[in-house]
Amino acid sequence: MKNFTTLKDISNLSELIKEAILLKMNPFEYSEIGKHKTLVMLFFNSSLRTRLSTEKAAKNLGMDVMILNVNDAWNLEFEDGTIMNFDKSEHIKEAAQVISQYADVIAVRAFPTLTDKAKDEGEVILNSFKKYATVPIVNMESATAHPLQALADAITISELTEKKTPKVVLSWAPHPKALPQAVANSFVKMMQDLDVDFTITHPKGYELNSKITKNSPINYNQEDALKDADFVYVKNWSSYNDYGKVLNQDNNWMMTKAKLGNAKFMHCLPVRRNIVVEDAVLDSDQSVVIKQANNRTFAAQVVLKQILEDL
Numbered sequence: 001m002k003n004f005t006t007l008k009d010i011s012n013l014s015e016l017i018k019e020a021i022l023l024k025m026n027p028f029e030y031s032e033i034g035k036h037k038t039l040v041m042l043f044f045n046s047s048l049r050t051r052l053s054t055e056k057a058a059k060n061l062g063m064d065v066m067i068l069n070v071n072d073a074w075n076l077e078f079e080d081g082t083i084m085n086f087d088k089s090e091h092i093k094e095a096a097q098v099i100s101q102y103a104d105v106i107a108v109r110a111f112p113t114l115t116d117k118a119k120d121e122g123e124v125i126l127n128s129f130k131k132y133a134t135v136p137i138v139n140m141e142s143a144t145a146h147p148l149q150a151l152a153d154a155i156t157i158s159e160l161t162e163k164k165t166p167k168v169v170l171s172w173a174p175h176p177k178a179l180p181q182a183v184a185n186s187f188v189k190m191m192q193d194l195d196v197d198f199t200i201t202h203p204k205g206y207e208l209n210s211k212i213t214k215n216s217p218i219n220y221n222q223e224d225a226l227k228d229a230d231f232v233y234v235k236n237w238s239s240y241n242d243y244g245k246v247l248n249q250d251n252n253w254m255m256t257k258a259k260l261g262n263a264k265f266m267h268c269l270p271v272r273r274n275i276v277v278e279d280a281v282l283d284s285d286q287s288v289v290i291k292q293a294n295n296r297t298f299a300a301q302v303v304l305k306q307i308l309e310d311l
């Protein structure tokens with residue numbers, strides 16, 4: 001594996017999931033493979049799970065890890081040809097090459113603007129690192145994708161399903177802020193690659209990019225969509241078509257025990273209790289969010305292992 005920036009970088013999903021589960025059973029089996037190799041993790045935005053699980057994954061493989069909150073360094077310019085006489089001190093061309101000298105692998109988190117759709121869809125930050133860095137790049141959530149989360153989600157469903165083809169529902173839920181579509185996008189793409197009966201449910205106006213949802217069924221009636229679900233994945237996202245807007249905060253879309261039926265509840269975390277999902281769900285044995293978050297380590301570890309093997 002060269003880079004891990006989108007789910008397209010996965011050559012064999014079922015094998016990757018199996019390998020991740022084996023790593024989970026014996027996390028230090030390959031603790032020599034990363035010896036004298038350095039992972040540099042760059043955060044343009046906040047994180048708890050991604051930061052800690054990816055560092056743990058790297059260290060399980062024997063890697064050294066350096067972490068930089070990029071906003072603590074110089075303000076970076078990403079446009080070519082800019083006369084840099086304003087608030088940007090360094091161009092990505094220099095920054096990416098310099099960091100590449102300190103790193104064997106660079107991981108980047110950079111959320112969308114949610115105001116400039118072209119810039120976000122163009123994945124300017126992530127693709128600038130891919131263009132100017134001279135080492136492999138790992139996406140720790142970019143403007144339109146969160147592949148490490150989606151891989152952990154797939155591992156979780158594969159481990160916990162009691163059926164060959166479980167019914168999986170992605171349900172929108174309200175949130176006080178405008179959030180990215182990245183997690184939802186990658187989950188949709190991942191479910192399209194798994195043997196699941198997949199449905200998306202959200203209010204009108206929250207359609208995700210149709211180039212991603214393709215022919216996955218969309219049901220505007222949440223209750224109907226949730227019928228007989230085995231896994232319910234809840235996530236808020238802001239409008240794609242009315243880009244970055246919060247059109248609806250209807251708390252009738254909050255996930256409740258009554259709606260959940262016998263399904264397992266999934267969420268990438270962090271989650272707003274009693275806005276996105278009621279306490280009773282999170283505090284029940286139907287919630288698998290803690291197991292799901294644990295699988296972030298092994299999603300990152302199997303990706304880093306495959307990148308290290310191809311260095």
Ligand SMILES: CCC[C@H](NC(=O)CCC(=O)O)C(=O)O
Nearest residue numbers: 177179180182183268269270272
């Ligand atoms: C893994 C999720 C990261 C991010 N979530 C948030 O920004 C939540 C922020 C909040 O609830 O204040 C998102 O929705 O993409």
Ligand SMILES: NC(=O)OP(=O)(O)O
Nearest residue numbers: 047048049050268269
């Ligand atoms: N799920 C996830 O990526 O969590 P963090 O934003 O805490 O990294």
